[in-house]
Amino acid sequence: MTRNDAEEFTEFVRATAPRLHRAALLLTGDHHLTDDLTQATYARVYASWRRVSRADDPLAYARRTLLNTYLSHRRLRRNSELPADPALMPPLMTEHSGPEGDHATRVDLLDALAMLPPHDRAVLVLRYWEDRSVADTAHDLGITEGAVRTRSSRALQRLRPLLGADLTERTP
Numbered sequence: 001m002t003r004n005d006a007e008e009f010t011e012f013v014r015a016t017a018p019r020l021h022r023a024a025l026l027l028t029g030d031h032h033l034t035d036d037l038t039q040a041t042y043a044r045v046y047a048s049w050r051r052v053s054r055a056d057d058p059l060a061y062a063r064r065t066l067l068n069t070y071l072s073h074r075r076l077r078r079n080s081e082l083p084a085d086p087a088l089m090p091p092l093m094t095e096h097s098g099p100e101g102d103h104a105t106r107v108d109l110l111d112a113l114a115m116l117p118p119h120d121r122a123v124l125v126l127r128y129w130e131d132r133s134v135a136d137t138a139h140d141l142g143i144t145e146g147a148v149r150t151r152s153s154r155a156l157q158r159l160r161p162l163l164g165a166d167l168t169e170r171t172p
Contacts, residue, residue, distance in 0.1 A: 001049060009049050013042055016059055019130075020066055026125045027070045029114040037073065041066040063130070064140050067122055112162040119143075120155035127152050 025034040126137040
C-alpha cells in the first residue's frame with residue numbers, strides 16, 4: 001500500500017467509523033464485541049483497500065463486510081467468552097445521542113434487539129437505523145426484497161411486546 005493509499009484509508013476510517021461503530025453496537029448489543037467487530041471489519045477493508053477505494057461506494061463495501069463478519073461470528077458462536085474478573089474491565093463508554101432521559105430507552109431497545117435472531121436484527125439495523133431502502137438492505141444481506149419485508153415485519157412484531165407502549169407508538 002502506498003503512502004497515498006494509507007492516507008486515503010485513514011480518512012475513510014475517520015469519516016465512517018462513528019456510523020459503522022453504531023451499527024455494530026446495534027447488531028451486537030455489547031460494547032467490547034462492537035469494538036472487535038468494527039476493528040475486524042476495517043482490517044478486512046484495509047486488506048482490499050486498493051480495490052475497495054476504486055469502487056462506487058466504499059462505505060457499502062465496509063457495511064457489507066461488517067454484516068458478514070457479524071453473521072459469521074454468530075454462526076461460530078464465539079459469543080460465549082466471558083472476562084475472568086469483571087472488576088478488571090474498563091468502564092463502558094457510551095455514545096451520547098439524545099437527552100439524558102433517553103438512556104433507559106436505549107438500554108431497553110438494545111435488550112429487545114438482543115432477543116432477535118441475528119438476521120432479523122441485521123435487517124432492522126439496516127432498514128431503520130441506517131435508513132437503507134428495502135432493495136439496498138436485500139442487496140447488503142444477499143436476500144430477496146420480499147424476505148427483507150417479511151423479516152422486518154416479523155421482527156417488529158416481536159419487538160413491540162418487549163418495548164412497551166412508550167416505544168411501540170414510535171416504531172415504524
